Amino acid sequence: MQSPADPAASSSSSSSSGEPKTQSPAVPDAAAAAAAASSDLQALKGQISLLTELGNRVESLRQTPSYLRLGAVAPSTSPIASNVSPASQAALISHGFEGIKLFLEKVQSDPVQDVLRKASESEAEDKRNLDFNHPRRNLKHNRQPSPDSPQPYRTLQPKTSLFPPDDAAAPTPLRVDDLVHYIRSYNTTNAHRLHVWTATPRPSRLNLPSELMVRFTIRDVVTVYLTLGSMPPESTIVVEGATAFGPREKKPPHSQSSYVVYQRLSQHLAKMLQSKPQASFQLVMVLLASYEDLFVRRCSACQRVTSAEGHLPPAARVWVPSEREGEEGHWDAKHPSCLQS
DSSP, X not given: OOOOOOHHHHHHHHHHHSOOOOOOOOOOOHHHHHHHHHHHHHHHHHHHHHHHHHHHHHHHHTTSOGGXXXXXXXXXXXXXXXXXOHHHHHHHHHHXXXXXXXXXXXXXXXXXXXXXXXXXHHHHHOOTTOOTTHHHHHHHHHOOOOTXXXXXXXXXXXXXXXXXXXXXXXXXXXXXXXXXXXXHHHHHHOSSEEEEOOSSOOSOTTSOOSSOEEEEEETTTEEEEEEEEEETTTTEEEEEEEEEEOTTOOOOTTSOOSSHHHHHHHXXXXXXXXXXXXXXXXXXXXXXXXXXXXXXXXXXXXXXXSOTXXXXXXXXXXXXXXXXXXXOOEEEEEOGGGTTO
């Protein structure tokens, strides 16, 4: 007598007798994907190699004699062919035609045509980053200036005059005709000396040279050459330039001193003359006379004779008006580095 069928067994048999279960899609094989990518990379490398070889052949064709190229002159009239023997010329022609033939066969081959077609299609789809000069142009326009590069010289334009203001007591501007008389009077009443300077001796001391230049001297301190000009309509003298030298330097007025202190003094005088181009000649003489104690006077800002940085005397002069009514001001001595204090 058989036992009744097991429900679990019957259920299992019925399920196994039915349609098979649906399985989940298979995950792509990573090795197959890597192999496909490697194959594409190798194909791309082959195409690049083929184009590189084609470019090298183009470069080699440039060595072909010029008279074998389209539109060139005939061999008999070529300046290169005229210096080559007929046998060598025939060999060059044969070699040149052989190179052209091989290049033509290479270009017309199926692999090269396929690569050129793909390159043309790729260019038509995306033309970005095809400007070969683009990176260089970006470097040129975006390059920042080097911090150590010398900056261009900018002429200093003082906002206010560094000379004392004009007043009713100011002397009458000196004219060219009165210069000789003024120099004689100045040398008589002052310890400093003024002389008309010329590159060559003058035949007469009464006749002034066409280029006026005056030498101002403070003994054992400084020598300053002043370049003078005249303003119409009364030929009023104006000081156009000033160059300072050591008292024993034998240099032409158009050069510069070998000592830094006199170079700084020349720069400060140029700055002052630029602040007031119409300053009278007499006022400039008062300014230059204030340098008689150049090497012993203390700076009014730091109270030192020599500066802490360059160990230079106070070569700058600043006009300080008097606080008392009726009294004149004075020239204050400062180091160029102390002018802002």
